[in-house]
Amino acid sequence: MLPTLPPLRCLMKNIWRDAMGVLLVLAFAWARPSAAGVVIDGTRVIYHAQDKEATIKLTNAGKRPILVQTWMNQVNDTSSPGASKVPFTLTPPIFRLEPGKGQAIRAQYTREPLPTDKETLFWLNVLEVPPKMKADDRSVLQFSVRTRIKFIFRPSNLPGSPGSAFEQLSWTLAATEDGRGVVLKASNPTRYYVNFAQVGIKAGNRSYMHPGGGMVAPGATEAFAIPDFDARSVDGVKATFETISDLGAIGKHEKPINP
Incomplete structure (x- = not known):
């Protein structure tokens, strides 16, 4: 039995779509972006x-x-x-x-x-x-x-040091609002902003990272979503985070998560 051929209109539509795709690729390949x-x-x-x-x-x-x-x-x-x-x-x-x-x-x-x-x-x-x-x-x-x-x-004469503010952060785990995930909360009792390049959780030999960096303001608490982590099945987890200093230097740290 001979195979059933698609209607001519469908063939023309596919050919036109493929041709436009090739033209777009060529156009972007020819155009030279003006970089920042x-x-x-x-x-x-x-x-x-x-x-x-x-x-x-x-x-x-x-x-x-x-x-x-x-x-x-x-x-x-x-x-x-x-x-x-x-x-x-x-x-x-x-x-x-x-x-x-x-x-x-x-x-x-x-x-x-x-x-x-x-x-x-x-x-x-x-x-x-x-x-x-x-x-x-x-x-x-x-x-x-x-x-x-x-x-x-x-401001002048703030207590503490901006370089050591991360040491006073406290970390806790909480469920997301829909109850389907976990967030890692960082509470900052200091007078300084703490900036992060990365935030995540270390459980045994595995790490679960928040997608992106962030910061926590003075006297505030910030929540960082942690995909794929199930807090019910792991004990002894730690917060793992990278801070950014005034000069842009990266510091890697770990700290136990509070119950």
Whole structure:
């Protein structure tokens, strides 16, 4: 018996779909993406209350001049430049940066009241806009790239040390709201933010990691979901975490989980 052939319309549809797929692959292979060019010196900014200003250095590591705009906003604020009210000014807020050149940004505290008994976190945003394409650059994909890093205001005479704040964290396990999973909770009794590159659980020879890093604010508790871990079947588990220092150094730590 001869095999049944699909209708002609289906054949044409499949051919058109496959042809479009090939064309898309070729288009992206031909187009050269315009990579991000601005490099920020450091992974975070620590602004000490007694300082007159903090300096952030930017470098254009690309091959073309770019327009750079900088602004700050609060932790849960996603507003556009100029819309967020923060007690800091950035100078210059917008500038042209030539390839291979650097630019220092000055951040100054305008002295509006901020908490004096704990750190306060802001975001520093850096937006780079590539130059307008020339007529012969139609094969170049261009993007405006925004990078943001933590900007921490640190009051004077806080008790303890930011470098050892992780030692005072307490860790507990709890069920997720739907009861189908487990979260690892970190409670921070200190006056400092503790930043994590990784958070997870070590049980025997196995590790169960939270997908991504995170942080826990002063005096707060943060929950980190731990996929695939069943707390009912394992005893003696430990919290395993990697902290990020003021200078961006990674420290690996383990600590027993409280009952």
